[in-house]
Amino acid sequence: xxxxxxxxxxxxxxxxxxxxxxxxxxxxxxxxxxxxxxxxxxxxxxxxxxxxxxxxxxxxxxxxxxxxxxxxxxxxxxxxxxxxxxxxxxxxxxxxxxxxxxxxxxxxxxxxxxxxxxxxxxxxxxxxxxxxxxxxxxxxxxxxxxxxxxxxxxxxxxxxxxxxxxxxxxxxxxxxxxxxxxxxxxxxxxxxxxxxxxxxxxxxxxxxxxxxxxxxxxxxxxxxxxxxxxxxxxxxxxxxxxxxxxxxxxxxxxxxxxxxxxxxxxxxxxxxxxxxxxxxxxxxxxxxxxxxxxxxxxxxxxxxxxxxxxxxxxxxxxxxxxxxxxxxxxxxxxxxxxxxxxxxxxxxxxxxxxxxxxxxxxxxxxxxxxxxxxxxxxxxxxxxxxxxxxxxxxxxxxxxxxxxxxxxxxxxxxxxxxxxxxxxxxxx
Amino acid sequence: xxxxxxxxxxxxxxxxxxxxxxxxxxxxxxxxxxxxxxxxxxxxxxxxxxxxxxxxxxxxxxxxxxxxxxxxxxxxxxxxxxxxxxxxxxxxxxxxxxxxxxxxxxxxxxxxxxxxxxxxxxxxxxxxxxxxxxxxxxxx
Numbered sequence: 001x002x003x004x005x006x007x008x009x010x011x012x013x014x015x016x017x018x019x020x021x022x023x024x025x026x027x028x029x030x031x032x033x034x035x036x037x038x039x040x041x042x043x044x045x046x047x048x049x050x051x052x053x054x055x056x057x058x059x060x061x062x063x064x065x066x067x068x069x070x071x072x073x074x075x076x077x078x079x080x081x082x083x084x085x086x087x088x089x090x091x092x093x094x095x096x097x098x099x100x101x102x103x104x105x106x107x108x109x110x111x112x113x114x115x116x117x118x119x120x121x122x123x124x125x126x127x128x129x130x131x132x133x134x135x136x137x138x139x140x141x142x143x144x145x146x147x148x149x150x151x152x153x154x155x156x157x158x159x160x161x162x163x164x165x166x167x168x169x170x171x172x173x174x175x176x177x178x179x180x181x182x183x184x185x186x187x188x189x190x191x192x193x194x195x196x197x198x199x200x201x202x203x204x205x206x207x208x209x210x211x212x213x214x215x216x217x218x219x220x221x222x223x224x225x226x227x228x229x230x231x232x233x234x235x236x237x238x239x240x241x242x243x244x245x246x247x248x249x250x251x252x253x254x255x256x257x258x259x260x261x262x263x264x265x266x267x268x269x270x271x272x273x274x275x276x277x278x279x280x281x282x283x284x285x286x287x288x289x290x291x292x293x294x295x296x297x298x299x300x301x302x303x304x305x306x307x308x309x310x311x312x313x314x315x316x317x318x319x320x321x322x323x324x325x326x327x328x329x330x331x332x333x334x335x336x337x338x339x340x341x342x343x344x345x346x347x348x349x350x351x352x353x354x355x356x357x358x359x360x361x362x363x364x365x366x367x368x369x370x371x372x373x374x375x376x377x378x379x380x381x382x383x384x385x386x387x388x389x390x391x392x393x394x395x396x397x398x399x400x401x402x403x404x405x406x407x408x409x410x411x412x413x414x415x416x417x418x419x420x421x422x423x424x425x426x427x428x
Numbered sequence: 429x430x431x432x433x434x435x436x437x438x439x440x441x442x443x444x445x446x447x448x449x450x451x452x453x454x455x456x457x458x459x460x461x462x463x464x465x466x467x468x469x470x471x472x473x474x475x476x477x478x479x480x481x482x483x484x485x486x487x488x489x490x491x492x493x494x495x496x497x498x499x500x501x502x503x504x505x506x507x508x509x510x511x512x513x514x515x516x517x518x519x520x521x522x523x524x525x526x527x528x529x530x531x532x533x534x535x536x537x538x539x540x541x542x543x544x545x546x547x548x549x550x551x552x553x554x555x556x557x558x559x560x561x562x563x564x565x566x567x568x
Contacts, residue, residue, distance in 0.1 A: 018483055025476035025506075025521070026495050027513050053478060075513055095481045109474045117514035123543030124506070 001052050008105030012057065012088055016041050020127030022068070022120065027364040030075065032065065038137040038153075040065055041422075042078065046112040047088070052204050053092045054346075056112065058105075060080035062138035063278075063333075068120050069132065075118040080105060083177070155317030155324055158245060165263050166317050167232060167246040169195060173310040183242040191312065192234075192244070197297030199230030202269045205291045229262050236314040267316040269323055272323055273298065274327040280340045299341055315405040348407045355400050355428060357387045368422060368427075370401060380420025393425070401425040431535070432550040433492045435474065443548045444489035449539050452532035454485045457496035457548070458503035462522035470522070477520075493547040494536070500525060502544035503538075504564050511566065513541045527561035531548055 016033035022042075023030040033041040040060050047054040064081055064393075067073035079087075082105060089108075091099040122128065127227070152305070159166040169191060177184045188422045232246035273290065276282040278315030283290070305312050309331045316325040329337075356372035366387050370378045380403070382390060402424040410415050433436055437444045444517055461470040475491035482488035497503035503525040510517045532539070534552040550556075 023510070023513055025510055025517075026491065027480055029510065029517070045514055048478065048520055053480065092480070094479050111515040114514065118509070118512045121509060123541065185501075224514075338466045382486075 001047065001049065001091060001098075002052060002109060003323075004101045004103045004109075005050045005107045006089065006101040009088070009100040009102055011097055012065060012090065012100055012323060014039075014041075016043075016057075018272035021125055023124050024126055024130070025124070028126075032131045032134065033260040034134055038134065039139050044079065051093050052098065055090050055092065057090050058087040059084065059330075062135045065131075066135050069128070069135075071119050074114075074116060075120070076114050076116045079114060092102065104220060133306045148308050155315040155326075156319065156322050159317035159319035162235060162245075162247065163319065164247050165197075165267070165319055167248070167267070168237065168243060168313075168314070168317070169244045169246070169393075170241075170313040171283070172312075173308065175309060176253055177308050178242050178310055180241055184308075187304060187308050187310065188242070188244075191301065194301035195246075195314070198270060198273075198294060199232065199266060199336050200227035200325060201291055201294035202266050203227055206265065207295055213297060213367040230266050240335060243244070248322065264318055265284055267318075269328055270402040271314075271316065273327040277340055279336045280343055283340050283344055292407070295341055295344075298336065302329070302334040302338050302341075305329045306331055306338065349406070350405045352403045352405065352424075354403065355398060358400060360394050361390060361393055361395065366390060370399075370403070370422070378405075380422065383421050383423045386425070398426050398428045400428050430441070430552045431492075432474075432552050432554060436475070436491065436492055440489055441484050442485035442489060444485070445493065445538065445547075446486075446538055447536075450536035450549060453537040454531045455529065456527060457530055457546070458500050458563070459494065459496050459526050459560065460508075460521045460528050460551070460560065461506050461524050461526040462502070462526050462558065463520075463562065463567070465526070465560065465562065466557065470526075470560075480544060490538075490547045493549045494547050496530075496537075496545045496546050497525075498540055500563060501529065506543065506545070507566060518566075523565055525564040526529065526560035527555060546565045553567045 014035050018355045019032040019034050021028040021031045031043045033043055040062055041058045042058055044056045045383050046056055062076050062148055068078045085105055086102055087105055089101045089103050097107045142149050155168050171178050204226050206407045235245040235247040237244045311330045313328040354372040356370055359371050360369035404421045404423050406419045473492045504515045535548055538547040540546050
């Protein structure tokens with residue numbers, strides 16, 4: 001067996017139990033293991049000779065494994081992003097570890113690295129339900145580990161001290177931008193402003209969604225009043241690394257009496273958006289609840305996290321019911337959510353049947369320019385089913401056409417683009 | 429009729445193979461092989477090649493059988509995928525797909541998985557080496 005550059009160990013420094021297989025033939029090629037703290041490990045076969053079987057064992061992020069199982073990431077990506085950037089190159093003889101080397105991922109031989117496009121194949125997996133369950137447990141435990149490691153405060157305890165529900169924004173970084181009791185003003189300002197805007201926009205979205213009638217017409221001063229429901233007062237800060245506590249402003253009016261406390265309803269909605277935005281499918285399904293204003297504020301919040309490479313944990317503590325809402329963001333997660341938000345589009349379709357003549361036809365790009373009898377110009381593409389018949393068209397005859405128009409608006413951007421498709425035509 | 433690895437099978441604490449699932453079969457099958465059809469591992473069950481811990485008795489039992497694929501297309505697709513995931517799979521198992529005909533006197537075949545994979549337990553007298561021909565070599 002080839003010697004791999006790294007630190008020689010006799011044994012693995014942890015004990016792991018098999019959960020399931022991601023890829024198996026006559027023997028498991030890629031398996032999922034876990035330790036007692038629900039940390040996920042991947043064990044991947046790379047080489048064998050007559051006696052020795054070599055596997056890579058590495059600690060993986062639950063979300064990376066989730067991405068692989070959901071075909072959003074390749075096995076190449078999973079292997080190339082181990083926790084601590086290291087893998088245990090482990091040799092087994094008769095099921096016993098004979099050698100173990102802690103190696104950097106970049107020091108692995110070329111033939112230990114999978115192709116870049118290797119995606120998950122459900123047919124060759126085993127115990128997939130247990131693996132998925134493990135990812136959920138890992139998510140919860142990662143959160144509690146992260147709380148422990150990051151020194152997060154017990155938000156319920158803090159809220160009891162001040163006799164009010166509380167938000168806690170806990171900021172940490174490995175760079176010099178945030179330290180013990182110190183934070184760059186621009187980061188603090190940006191985070192507080194964007195979080196405040198998220199809260200205000202959430203209040204407005206919730207108010208609008210519960211209103212009947214024309215939602216674009218509001219009484220004078222109503223918007224400001226509703227937005228203020230989401231506002232907070234700075235309560236206090238603690239040096240650890242830098243932790244801010246915000247107290248929701250006590251509302252003077254009741255806008256959602258059926259939901260109980262205004263601040264709690266708004267907080268629930270904010271954390272719901274935080275959670276749903278991590279997956280594009282969830283985001284698309286829930287797009288009605290995401291106004292442009294909210295997305296703009298959320299984008300600003302995420303950009304602050306991403307551009308400054310900081311870790312931000314947001315907690316909400318309900319001092320009466322002792323409930324906690326919590327979400328953590330780091331550079332990678334912020335980048336993922338920003339990508340998701342970018343993909344979000346509002347699409348509406350409208351079908352128009354009109355008469356007129358073609359002004360231009362292109363059978364190579366399958367495009368057209370059509371002028372209707374009332375001088376409206378449509379430029380677009382033919383639907384796929386019509387590709388073969390474009391050569392039968394001409395610029396002289398009068399046609400009746402069915403034009404499908406897709407109105408697209410990128411979230412957070414002004415302006416609507418229209419895309420026209422001819423789905424049907426006939427000569428008149 | 430005894431199975432080829434009856435001695436090993438008898439030591440297992442489960443029904444091996446489970447006769448409610450394994451039945452006689454006549455027809456075409458495909459198997460991953462080395463380009464040298466006389467390679468000693470071509471028709472050797474994995475338990476004699478990869479000595480490893482099994483999660484359960486059923487898995488250990490399967491290790492005394494041979495893996496076949498029911499279609500050439502599936503076999504090629506799967507072999508490509510295994511090699512992409514673990515490049516040394518080619519050195520261990522081979523880069524070729526071989527086709528052969530099995531009959532009811534050769535052994536018992538298990539149920540086809542979603543991927544078209546089956547496990548086949550050979551009877552004592554069965555010898556496959558000269559009965560398969562290479563139909564695909566991914567290295568060519």
